[in-house]
Amino acid sequence: MMANARKYKVGLVQMSMGPDPEANLAAATRHVREATKRGANIVCLPELFRAQYFCQREDIRLFDLAEPIPGPSTTKLAEVARECRVSIVASLFERRAPGLYHNTAVTLNADGAIIGVYRKMHIPDDPLYYEKFYFTPGDLGFQAVDTAFGRIGTLVCWDQWYPEGARLTALQGAEILFYPTAIGWHPAEKDEFGAAQYDAWQTIQRAHAIANGVYVAGVNRVGHEQGDVLGNRMSGPGLEFWGGSFLADPFGRIIAKASHDSEEILIGEVDLALLEDTRRNWPFLRDRRIDAYAPITKRFLDPLHAWAPDGDAK
Numbered sequence: 593m594m595a596n597a598r599k600y601k602v603g604l605v606q607m608s609m610g611p612d613p614e615a616n617l618a619a620a621t622r623h624v625r626e627a628t629k630r631g632a633n634i635v636c637l638p639e640l641f642r643a644q645y646f647c648q649r650e651d652i653r654l655f656d657l658a659e660p661i662p663g664p665s666t667t668k669l670a671e672v673a674r675e676c677r678v679s680i681v682a683s684l685f686e687r688r689a690p691g692l693y694h695n696t697a698v699t700l701n702a703d704g705a706i707i708g709v710y711r712k713m714h715i716p717d718d719p720l721y722y723e724k725f726y727f728t729p730g731d732l733g734f735q736a737v738d739t740a741f742g743r744i745g746t747l748v749c750w751d752q753w754y755p756e757g758a759r760l761t762a763l764q765g766a767e768i769l770f771y772p773t774a775i776g777w778h779p780a781e782k783d784e785f786g787a788a789q790y791d792a793w794q795t796i797q798r799a800h801a802i803a804n805g806v807y808v809a810g811v812n813r814v815g816h817e818q819g820d821v822l823g824n825r826m827s828g829p830g831l832e833f834w835g836g837s838f839l840a841d842p843f844g845r846i847i848a849k850a851s852h853d854s855e856e857i858l859i860g861e862v863d864l865a866l867l868e869d870t871r872r873n874w875p876f877l878r879d880r881r882i883d884a885y886a887p888i889t890k891r892f893l894d895p896l897h898a899w900a901p902d903g904d905a906k
Contacts, residue, residue, distance in 0.1 A: 597865045600741040602768065602807075603632030604858040605641075606837040606850045608815035611823075613642045613657065617665060620682075621672050627857050628676040633702075633741040636681040638813040638837075639749050639774040640695065643685070645833070648819040649826045650725040657821065658687035661698055661709060670704030677702045679739040681746055683772040685726075686711070695727040697746040697772055699737055708737035712748040713757060720778065720831055723750070736766035742862060745806075749773045752797050752810065756888065762804035763877075768862055769800060773812040776833035790834055790852075802844040805871040807862050812837045814855060842870040 605623040609616050620641050627635045640646075642665060646654045659665060665684055673680050679702050686696035695715070699708030711730030715723050734757055736745040745766030751757045752771045761769055775793060777786050794810070801808040814835035819826040838849040839860035848860040871877065887893055 599863050600633045601631045603627030603635040604811045604837050605637050606856045609644045611820040616642050628678045630859050634679040636770045636811045639683040639772040643821045644817045645774045646819050646821050647723045648720045658685040673700045674704040681770050702740040710746045714750045716750045734760040736764035742767050745769045758800035768807035771810045776831040779829045798840045798844040801840040805842045808840045842867050
């Protein structure tokens with residue numbers, strides 16, 4: 593028998609959000625309890641689950657949604673973690689100091705203790721995704737933490753397009769990468785680009801699973817939203833969040849997938865024997881040429897200043 597034959601189950605909560613943050617938090621705790629009843633040891637909630645996706649507009653009043661860490665949400669989730677003996681990944685709008693805010697994923701262990709705080713590193717700024725107005729880029733780096741069940745890494749939404757973040761988290765021993773997410777279709781674009789956009793989103797994350805020999809979980813919200821928070825709804829078409837949450841194994845195979853239009857709780861198994869077997873057959877970490885990767889820290893390699901193999905510009 594393979595020495596590393598441990599298994600555990602993860603729960604991915606795909607949920608819709610209403611205008612009341614307290615109601616969303618209550619719904620999230622119900623979903624966590626349901627996931628544990630179905631056998632989940634670690635449960636991940638979607639990005640910024642306490643509110644509708646408010647970054648559809650720039651409104652200084654919406655900073656009032658933020659909270660400290662530790663704070664009200666982590667206190668409530670810690671109670672559920674202790675009650676259910678479950679680890680929880682929760683994405684929160686963090687108020688670090690006056691005028692300083694982050695998009696932060698917190699990991700709570702099964703005893704309710706906060707064991708990981710990851711601040712989203714890559715911050716987008718696109719139509720209806722005006723996150724640079726609200727969030728300071730993360731300054732805690734990429735990280736993996738040991739829960740009571742396994743070693744996990746957390747990244748957040750826009751991070752999922754960057755192989756560097758996945759690699760650096762996997763290199764710290766993460767067995768699964770969780771990506772709490774809020775991503776959807778602009779209604780006017782869905783017919784022409786919708787299928788391709790979702791396919792690209794799933795494909796890039798499956799590639800992270802393959803390249804790093806880890807499990808990957810994309811945990812999205814679902815439903816149409818116009819940023820209805822604090823009694824103020826944005827005008828315009830809003831966003832249709834495409835759901836489609838999934839769990840991929842280290843071979844990139846989809847082992848659990850949700851619909852595009854319904855709340856669901858996915859349960860999937862992490863099998864460390866499969867992880868090790870996959871890496872033995874596809875030893876990508878073994879064959880990395882770490883001596884040749886210095887240029888990766890450059891913004892762009894100008895053809896006029898090519899990089900020599902020894903790391904010296906020429």
